[in-house]
Amino acid sequence: MYTAGTAGEARPVKVTARPRAAVIAIVYHSGYGHTARQAQAVRAGVDDVHGAEALLLTTDEAQQRWEDLCAVQAIIFGAPTYVGAGSASFKAFQEASSNAIMAQGYLWKDKIAAGFTNSGSRSGDKLSTLLQMALFAAQHGMHWVSLDLPPANCSSTGSETDLNRLGFWLGAAAQSNVDQGPDLAPPESDLATARHLGRRVATTTLQFALGREAAPAATGG
Numbered sequence: 436m437y438t439a440g441t442a443g444e445a446r447p448v449k450v451t452a453r454p455r456a457a458v459i460a461i462v463y464h465s466g467y468g469h470t471a472r473q474a475q476a477v478r479a480g481v482d483d484v485h486g487a488e489a490l491l492l493t494t495d496e497a498q499q500r501w502e503d504l505c506a507v508q509a510i511i512f513g514a515p516t517y518v519g520a521g522s523a524s525f526k527a528f529q530e531a532s533s534n535a536i537m538a539q540g541y542l543w544k545d546k547i548a549a550g551f552t553n554s555g556s557r558s559g560d561k562l563s564t565l566l567q568m569a570l571f572a573a574q575h576g577m578h579w580v581s582l583d584l585p586p587a588n589c590s591s592t593g594s595e596t597d598l599n600r601l602g603f604w605l606g607a608a609a610q611s612n613v614d615q616g617p618d619l620a621p622p623e624s625d626l627a628t629a630r631h632l633g634r635r636v637a638t639t640t641l642q643f644a645l646g647r648e649a650a651p652a653a654t655g656g
């Protein structure tokens with residue numbers, strides 16, 4: 436049974452050989468707490484979907500939990516955008532996965548993947564971070580899931596409360612004013628967008644699981 440606590444509080448879990456529920460890990464870094472709020476919203480979205488469970492881990496925790504990350508069906512990556520890319524702590528996790536996962540036989544191959552990022556500016560070069568995550572997933576042979584929301588807040592009827600108000604397709608984006616703490620930023624619309632990504636990844640993961648049961652040969656399983 437997987438038990439996800441609040442950010443940074445995920446507890447050790449017993450991994451069953453073939454869990455009936457789809458387990459979706461959320462692996463994120465947050466220097467100052469804003470991206471942690473986004474990660475918690477993604478987790479809430481996963482937990483909205485019947486048959487899906489979330490496992491929330493920081494990038495530091497994840498590097499102690501490689502076996503658990505091999506047992507899950509999907510991994511959603513999250514990082515703040517620092518200096519136009521994912522934060523250094525997130526990058527350290529990426530590099531550690533090279534030895535721990537790739538070199539051990541591409542152990543994440545065919546898992547579902549998705550990503551989210553948060554930064555101070557509305558753009559802030561967040562796309563660079565999402566691309567970094569999508570390339571990372573591709574290098575692991577994972578299946579990247581996009582954000583299926585039209586870009587919003589781009590017409591005379593748009594507003595700050597729109598889902599996907601920042602207009603990204605590759606993953607969920609959030610913007611946090613740099614003079615506000617994580618109690619106030621990112622705004623609810625960005626958190627709702629993150630929840631949407633969690634629901635979408637959980638649903639897609641369940642669909643893939645059914646497809647694999649129906650056509651195991653097609654996946655080599």
Ligand SMILES: Cc1cc2nc3c(=O)[nH]c(=O)nc-3n(C[C@H](O)[C@H](O)[C@H](O)COP(=O)(O)O)c2cc1C
Pocket residue numbers: 464465466467468469470471515516517518519520553554555556557558559560611613
């Ligand atoms: C070292 C550093 C670099 C940053 N670079 C960017 C940047 O390139 N683009 C941007 O929009 N915001 C940038 N920011 C602002 C952060 O992305 C923003 O404060 C974010 O909410 C921090 O998330 P966190 O609280 O999860 O660490 C930077 C912040 C730091 C500390």
